[in-house]
Every structure is written in structure tokens, then in C-alpha cells.
Amino acid sequence: MRVGLEDLQAVIVVAQAGGFREAARSISSSPSRLSDAVRRAESRLGVRLFHRTTRSVVPTDAGRALLERLTPAMTEVASALDAVNVFRDRPAGTLRLHVPVSASRLVLPHLVPGFLMQYPDIQLDIVADSNVVNIFEAGCDAGIRYEECLEQDMIAVPIGPRVQRFAVAAAPAYLRRYGRPGHPHELLDHRCLLGKYSTGRLPEWEFEKDGEVIRVRPSGPLTVSIGAAVDLAVDAAVQGVGIIQLFEQWLTPYLQDGSLEPVLEPWWLSFSGPFLYYPDRRLVPAPLRAFIEHVREQNRASGGVRS
Structure with missing residues (x-):
């Protein structure tokens, strides 16, 4: 047998x-x-x-x-x-990470090229999915999540920018046609571009100013899957279809070239950056151990904070 x-x-x-x-x-x-x-x-x-x-x-x-x-x-x-692996000159093997699409776009590009050059015998397998999953069931060694989604029995290492913001923006043509909202509640009278999780849940748009927190649930002509189809919403915003809320870093190129203009900037919500997380186990696989050390080196090099 x-x-x-x-x-x-x-x-x-x-x-x-x-x-x-x-x-x-x-x-x-x-x-x-x-x-x-x-x-x-x-x-x-x-x-x-x-x-x-x-x-x-x-x-x-x-x-x-x-x-x-x-x-x-x-x-x-x-x-x-x-x-x-500890007896090898260089760690080898496969490292599989489950990350939100935002991390694959905004965090990993600053880390992955250097990591793979430093460890040429490691194969990195990235699963980009903005839905919260069990990394064991997904067959992954580790993942990236924001603090509110971290499981308590996981080890967490800061990765990427430690402070991020949700930016709100619209094309100049949209603002000329529909006007510029001056308060978050006025978004209820505007055409907004929305994101939806695979569960069907549409998250509220959250704002904060001088300690006052406001949450609104706007509506609009386009709803896309969070993560996979966000670029479609960005393109629609640039074409003047509606107002978009997204990671500031994601929208920065469009804000810099004038394709989009900031809206309600004093109200933009700040939040803590993501974490690399993995299970607390006796022996961490060598590829993951190497990646953790690479992340920590980058954190030290940037003074522990990158915005």
C-alpha cells in the first residue's frame, strides 16, 4: 500500500x-x-x-x-x-504570496525586482486577489493584508507605505459639467464610480476631517469588481464619466498630469499601511524567511516609513 x-x-x-x-x-x-x-x-x-x-x-x-x-x-x-536550505549558499524554492491587487500594484513593484535579483534560485508566485481568503486554503505561504483584516494568530511585518490615503478625484470635464462637491454628503447628488467585493458588498466611502468621520453610500453609472477591474473605473473617471475614490498612490499619475483633479481633499481618509503576514510555526520556509528579511531591510533603508 x-x-x-x-x-x-x-x-x-x-x-x-x-x-x-x-x-x-x-x-x-x-x-x-x-x-x-x-x-x-x-x-x-x-x-x-x-x-x-x-x-x-x-x-x-x-x-x-x-x-x-x-x-x-x-x-x-x-x-x-x-x-x-540552510546549508545552501543561496535559499531556493517557491514562495507563494496571496496579496490584494492594490499591493501588487503599489507595494510589490518596490520589493520584488530587488528580491529576485538577490535570490535567483527562488521562484515567486503571486496570487493577486482583493478578497480576504484563508492563505492555507489558497495554498500560500504568506499574504498581505491591512490591519483590520489580520488574524490574531498570525505574525505581521510592516510592508510598504506606513500611511496611505483614499483620494477622491474627477476629470476637469466632469467638474465643469456637474460642479464640484464641497462636502462628502454632496456626493449623493453626483455620478460616482463604485467598487464591489465578490460577496456583492459595496463599501461605503469614508471621510475624516478634524475628528469628524462621515460615511456615505453614493450611486453612479458604473460598478466594478474591487481589484480586478479597477483600471476600468479609472479610465472612465479620466473620460469624465464620474467621480472615483481610490488609493491616492494609484491616482497620483493622473493627478500630476491633470487628467484628474482632487475633490474634497481636506476630507481624504488616512489609514495605516499593509502588513506581510504568515502563520506562527516552528520552521519558516527558507524562501519566505529570505523575503521577510528583504522586507525588513527595505524598511530599515527607508527609515521604517514610506509614504
């Missing part, structure tokens, strides 16, 4: 992803290859590990019993193999 480690790893990945296609995408493999691996494991073990339908792949009772013991065991195997 010998089962190969790769086949057992395939069982874990498919269970975590909830399907062959999703699992294949998470490890850059193919659904057929993973299906063959799971089938081999079931054949060797003599039991069915998953209930398969056209819509889902769910562990059987036998599968759940196996995964309960197998998952931590395979984690220990991976940690044991990774321990060999």
Missing part, C-alpha cells in the same frame, strides 16, 4: 481548493494530472477519497480521516526538506 508523496500532495491540494481545476491553477499544473494522481492514491489505498460531481469535489469520510492526519504530516515533511 505504498503511495507516492506527490500523489498524497495532490490529494491535499485538491481538498484545499475544492476541485481539480482550481487546484491545478493554484500549483500551475493540469486538472488531468491531478485527477490521475488522486486516482492512483485511491487505487493504492483501496478507498474512495472524494465524492466527485460536475460542480464540486468533496472528501469522503475516508478522505477526511486521511486528510486530518496527512496534512500536518506533509507540512512536517516539507519543513524537513526545506531545512536543507
Whole structure:
């Protein structure tokens, strides 16, 4: 009843992803290859590990019993193999990070090129998704989140700008046609470009001035998925379709070249920057350990704060 480690790893990945296609995408493999691996494991073990339908792949009772013991065991195997990295001249392996789209655009470009040049034997796999997920279920080693979304049992390292703002802006043509709002509540009478999470939730626009906090829920002609389709909303704002609220750093090039003008700037909300987070475990994989040190070096080089 010998089962190969790769086949057992395939069982874990498919269970975590909830399907062959999703699992294949998470490890850059193919659904057929993973299906063959799971089938081999079931054949060797003599039991069915998953209930398969056209819509889902769910562990059987036998599968759940196996995964309960197998998952931590395979984690220990991976940690044991990774321990060999300390004897190498340079760390090697794959580092998989789950990050919001904003971080992939505004934070990582300042870190990734230097990191990969410093550690040429490390392969970096970035999953850019603005929805909050369990990094274990996503098959990731670490992630980037803002403080309000951090889980308490995670280790957090500051990464990127320590203070950020949400900017509000509109094209000159829009402001000439519809006027310039002078107070956040006046946005309710304007055409605003909105973002929506995959859950369907539309976040409120939040403002702060002299200790007064105001939240409004504007409406408008365009709603886009937060993260993946934000550039479409930016393009629409530049064309004069409506008012947009977004990370100031994201909009800075458009504000500098005059494509957009700041709106309600005294009310722009400031908030703390993001964190690199990872589980508190005995042995941190060498690629992640190298990335953490690279982030800390960049923090020291910038004096701990970058805006």
C-alpha cells in the first residue's frame, strides 16, 4: 500500500481548493494530472477519497480521516526538506504570496525586482486577489493584508507605505459639467464610480476631517469588481464619466498630469499601511524567511516609513 508523496500532495491540494481545476491553477499544473494522481492514491489505498460531481469535489469520510492526519504530516515533511536550505549558499524554492491587487500594484513593484535579483534560485508566485481568503486554503505561504483584516494568530511585518490615503478625484470635464462637491454628503447628488467585493458588498466611502468621520453610500453609472477591474473605473473617471475614490498612490499619475483633479481633499481618509503576514510555526520556509528579511531591510533603508 505504498503511495507516492506527490500523489498524497495532490490529494491535499485538491481538498484545499475544492476541485481539480482550481487546484491545478493554484500549483500551475493540469486538472488531468491531478485527477490521475488522486486516482492512483485511491487505487493504492483501496478507498474512495472524494465524492466527485460536475460542480464540486468533496472528501469522503475516508478522505477526511486521511486528510486530518496527512496534512500536518506533509507540512512536517516539507519543513524537513526545506531545512536543507540552510546549508545552501543561496535559499531556493517557491514562495507563494496571496496579496490584494492594490499591493501588487503599489507595494510589490518596490520589493520584488530587488528580491529576485538577490535570490535567483527562488521562484515567486503571486496570487493577486482583493478578497480576504484563508492563505492555507489558497495554498500560500504568506499574504498581505491591512490591519483590520489580520488574524490574531498570525505574525505581521510592516510592508510598504506606513500611511496611505483614499483620494477622491474627477476629470476637469466632469467638474465643469456637474460642479464640484464641497462636502462628502454632496456626493449623493453626483455620478460616482463604485467598487464591489465578490460577496456583492459595496463599501461605503469614508471621510475624516478634524475628528469628524462621515460615511456615505453614493450611486453612479458604473460598478466594478474591487481589484480586478479597477483600471476600468479609472479610465472612465479620466473620460469624465464620474467621480472615483481610490488609493491616492494609484491616482497620483493622473493627478500630476491633470487628467484628474482632487475633490474634497481636506476630507481624504488616512489609514495605516499593509502588513506581510504568515502563520506562527516552528520552521519558516527558507524562501519566505529570505523575503521577510528583504522586507525588513527595505524598511530599515527607508527609515521604517514610506509614504
